[in-house]
Amino acid sequence: MTRYRPSLIAAFAVFLIALVTGTVVSGADAVDGFKAASSYDDDIERAKDKQDDYEQQLDDLEAALEDTSADIVAAARQLRRTEAKLPAAQAALDDAREKVDQALVQQKLVADKLAAAEAQDQAISDQIAADEERIVELQDIVAALARAQYQGVGDDEALSLVFGASTSQEFVDKFAAEHNASRVQTNALADVEEIAAVNRNRGVRQEAVREYIVELKAEADALVVRTTRLEERAEAKKKALDALVAKQSRIKARLEAKKAEELERQKAIEAKQEQTRNQIKNLVKKKLAEEEAKRKAAEEAARKAAAANGGSSSGSSGGSSSGSTTGLTKGALGWPAPSHYVTSSYGMRFHPILHYWRLHAGTDIRAYCGTPIYAAREGRVQWATYVAGLGNEVLIDHGYVGGKSLMSSYNHLSAFAVGAGQYVTKGQLVGYAGNTGTSAACHLHFEVYVNGDTVDPMTLIG
Helix, strand or coil, rough: CCCCCCCCHHHHHHHHHHHHHHHCHHHHHHHHCCCCCHHHHHHHHHHHHHHHHHHHHHHHHHCCCCCHHHHHHEEEEEEHHHHHHHHHHHHHHHHHHHHHHHHHHHHHHHHHHHHHHHHHHHHHHHHHHHHHHHHHHHHHHHHHHHHHCCCCHHHHHHHHHHHHHHHHHHHHCCHHHHHHHHHHHHHHHHHHHHHHHHHHHHHHHHHHHHHHHHHHHHHHHHHHHHHHHHHHHHHHHHHHHHHHHHHHHHHHHHHHHHHHHHHHHHHHHHHHHHHHHHHHHHHHHHHHHHHHHHHHHHHHHHHHHHCCCCCCCCCCCCCCCCCCCCCCCCEEECCCCCCCCCCEEEEEEEEECCCCCECCCEEEEEEEEEEEEEEECCCEEEEEECCCCCCCEEEEEEECCCCCCEEEEEECEEEECCCCCEEECCCCCCEEEEECCCCCEEEEEEEEEEECCCCCHHHHHC
16 A cells, blocks of 8 residues: 655645635745644645535535526636635735734844843943053052152152152052051052953953854844845735735626626526426426316216116225325435535525525536436426526426325436436436536536425435
8 A cells, every 4th residue: 555755745735725725835835834744634634624615615606606697607706716715815914914023023132132232242341441441550550669669768658659649648548557558569469460350251251242242143134134025925915915805896896787687687587497387387287187087087987887886886986196106205206316415405595696585496416517317216208408597407207106296307417318208217317417508517406396396305315
């Protein structure tokens, strides 16, 4: 058995998602998708669910637009496809904008870090400069004391010579405990060494800070490039969304312009279809009249026979009924198509373009063009002809079932396999599925008539 690699499975998931949403997935995005191996199956399932939902929407649209002109059907499909892409386009734009916002926040964080690092660098430089000045000052003191001592001046005079009358008191206050210039000189040298050591440590720390600043500047530059790219992508997503919205508006305007004309056309088609259904009702009335005449004739014959026999009769009551005696319940009809997938059920439908309710008088069963269509029950073909709106139609009279007249019709056929007056058995080929009449796509529109009125075929199919 072939084992599919995860990358192939992921690629299939990406393809399905793009097919359903109408979005284009870039190579980089697809590669990112391969990273989450555990999500491949979920991606595929979600894509399949979206595809199934989209196909169901198209089935519903086709059923709602049955009997509608081809150009309006095409425009409505285009509108549905456009509207189906809008949520994905909006989500793509929202995602792009969110990434831009995140990039801007990250830029701000890096900028704040950079400012703090540069401030720290400046503070260290200021501290080093101040201490360097102090070192110079201390070195000058030590040198001055050394010169004074060399010249043979006493400690007190040396201090006076070094600091002068205006500053010696401050020095004396600070170093009162030292008593002599030698001690001052020693302490000054120690201070110089201590300050120099501190500045060396500061220099090491400053070097690390400056390396960090270089890194931050590189990160900030990269973020500027990334943010610009994300902003450009967001702008492209916005343009794509705007284009879809504009397209949606144009299609709606085109549909609105044709609405009045199509409404009149719909009324004309429905009137013709009503004539056809009235014709079926007339057939049933004629059959009922014939059955009633037969029943009365039988009763009259029985009465005469009874009179001839001296008034005795084993007479049977009521008229006979043709066809099967099986009750008119579920199972009375078989499936007329190989597929048992119902794309649209019997019942009232709201026209999405013309905005009015109408009866969907049959069940639509998925049947692609050329699919064989079979008789749902034995009976005689009343006609195999073209009917306005319904296209190529086969009407079969199944006789009386459970005391009621039962007929079925097979519509939008591409070709006939039977002719009027022909007797067919259950499951016999009667034609091929098509898209004739005012159908929106290839399928079988199956109608059932009980005593001349349409009923839900699914109540009898089993």
